[in-house]
Amino acid sequence: MKLNRKSIRFKIPFYLFVFVIVMLLLLWIMEIFLLDSIYKSIKTDAILNAGNYISDNITNPDIGEYINQLAITNDVCIAVADENGTPIYWSSSSSQCVREITTTNRFMERISLAYQNDNTYVQEVQTTEYIEDIKLDIPISIRSYNEIQYTHIIEGASNYYLFMNSTISPINATVDTLKTILTIVTISMSIIAILLGLYISRKIIAPIRQLNTSAKKLGKEDVHFSGKGYLEIEELSSTLNQANKDLHQVEKLRNELISNISHDLRTPLTMISGYAEMMRDLPDENNEENLNVIINETKYLSRLVNDVLDLSKLQAGAQKLEEKRFDLTQMLLDMIERVRSLSDIQIDFIYDKHFDVIADEMKISQVFYNILNNAIHYTKDKVIVRQILKKDTIRIEIQDFGEGIEESEIDKIWQCYYRSANHSRQISGSGLGLYICKQILDLHHATYGVTSRLHEGSTFYFELNMKKDVASS
Numbered sequence: 001m002k003l004n005r006k007s008i009r010f011k012i013p014f015y016l017f018v019f020v021i022v023m024l025l026l027l028w029i030m031e032i033f034l035l036d037s038i039y040k041s042i043k044t045d046a047i048l049n050a051g052n053y054i055s056d057n058i059t060n061p062d063i064g065e066y067i068n069q070l071a072i073t074n075d076v077c078i079a080v081a082d083e084n085g086t087p088i089y090w091s092s093s094s095s096q097c098v099r100e101i102t103t104t105n106r107f108m109e110r111i112s113l114a115y116q117n118d119n120t121y122v123q124e125v126q127t128t129e130y131i132e133d134i135k136l137d138i139p140i141s142i143r144s145y146n147e148i149q150y151t152h153i154i155e156g157a158s159n160y161y162l163f164m165n166s167t168i169s170p171i172n173a174t175v176d177t178l179k180t181i182l183t184i185v186t187i188s189m190s191i192i193a194i195l196l197g198l199y200i201s202r203k204i205i206a207p208i209r210q211l212n213t214s215a216k217k218l219g220k221e222d223v224h225f226s227g228k229g230y231l232e233i234e235e236l237s238s239t240l241n242q243a244n245k246d247l248h249q250v251e252k253l254r255n256e257l258i259s260n261i262s263h264d265l266r267t268p269l270t271m272i273s274g275y276a277e278m279m280r281d282l283p284d285e286n287n288e289e290n291l292n293v294i295i296n297e298t299k300y301l302s303r304l305v306n307d308v309l310d311l312s313k314l315q316a317g318a319q320k321l322e323e324k325r326f327d328l329t330q331m332l333l334d335m336i337e338r339v340r341s342l343s344d345i346q347i348d349f350i351y352d353k354h355f356d357v358i359a360d361e362m363k364i365s366q367v368f369y370n371i372l373n374n375a376i377h378y379t380k381d382k383v384i385v386r387q388i389l390k391k392d393t394i395r396i397e398i399q400d401f402g403e404g405i406e407e408s409e410i411d412k413i414w415q416c417y418y419r420s421a422n423h424s425r426q427i428s429g430s431g432l433g434l435y436i437c438k439q440i441l442d443l444h445h446a447t448y449g450v451t452s453r454l455h456e457g458s459t460f461y462f463e464l465n466m467k468k469d470v471a472s473s
Helices: 008-033 035-056 063-074 095-102 104-116 172-215 231-281 288-316 328-342 361-378 433-443
Strands: 076-081 087-090 120-133 138-154 160-168 324-327 346-350 356-359 382-390 393-400 447-453 457-465
Touching: 008 035, 008 172, 035 063, 035 076, 035 120, 035 138, 035 160, 035 172, 063 076, 063 087, 076 095, 087 095, 095 104, 095 160, 104 120, 104 138, 104 160, 172 231, 231 288, 288 433, 324 328, 328 346, 328 356, 328 361, 328 382, 328 393, 356 361, 356 457, 361 382, 361 393, 361 433, 361 457, 433 447
Parallel strands: 346 382
Antiparallel strands: 076 087, 076 160, 120 138, 138 160, 324 356, 382 393, 393 457, 447 457
């Protein structure tokens, strides 16, 4: 299979290889190029710490023993002299320090440098040591090396002069050894990083590829996602399974909606066509009663088409609120009067006085009409509408006296595509009215709901804020 640079199969080995190379590069820099500086810094710090301790404890009777131990531990020669340059304390390996003390010019030079630098002076110098033949008393070899020289003036009733010399050992051999080791480690780790990256990517990709294969079938057939091995993969599998379940549920509801709407369209169209043909073929049937049937069926078709169009706009987010202050009570009165003229059902409106609200008047009137029309279809003899003041909100209740709603269906009646099992042609409607009400009320951030008891009826309600700030909505 061709390796795509965007693929995780390529990315994981690449990033792991880069990480290893960066870490090895840091090791090369630290161990090869900065080793000498680090080594000298460590040696210098050790000398400074020792010098501070000796200065603080110069009057301690055991300071001589400590000087010997310190010289052996840190490979440093230590000597302490009085104001006359006479050695007082010195370590067993302090011959070089003692020579510097007894050499007047060198002694004065180091003391002068210390005075010029706040009583403490550290420097790196190259030292030449002559090794003489004892019998012939002539130099037989010369050894040159670098060393760190520390000079400190211990002030008190009488001054003391502290000298420390520490040889800087050559690290060329160490660097060469480290180069060889690091070269082997670099090659080995690079190979391991690539192989490990390929292995990890394969382990991660396997369940992802399985999910991808199943996802391609999503929507076409019922699939089950079973990615395992990693928490994120398992969570993704669970999410996809839920999405698959929801997708099939939506598909089922969509098919039910198409079936219901097709049925509701077919019935009025059949009646319109049948009555029109009857009136055309039978002159005696051309009467007002048959015309009213055709007109009523046409109105029913119009309501059905409008509900479907409203649903489409709401789901697409195309419906926008046009909020303004209006007389809610007057709107309810006008709507009730219009519905009364088209229905034989008694409608009682209970209210104290008129109240204004800030909302989209057209959409709120649509909500009220849908719920009121629904109540008229299901009630036995009358509908009661109540307007109730609750602090800063107005509560509108529409009560019918029909068969009521089963408790198991109360949470479902607001759902899209849902129609009650007792829906019949005699109780007309598209089955979308309450869902449209829900969408409009949600846009207003309004509270709404329903209470119902079987064989006693239902009460639908919604609440609107009287003091809503238009600018904040």
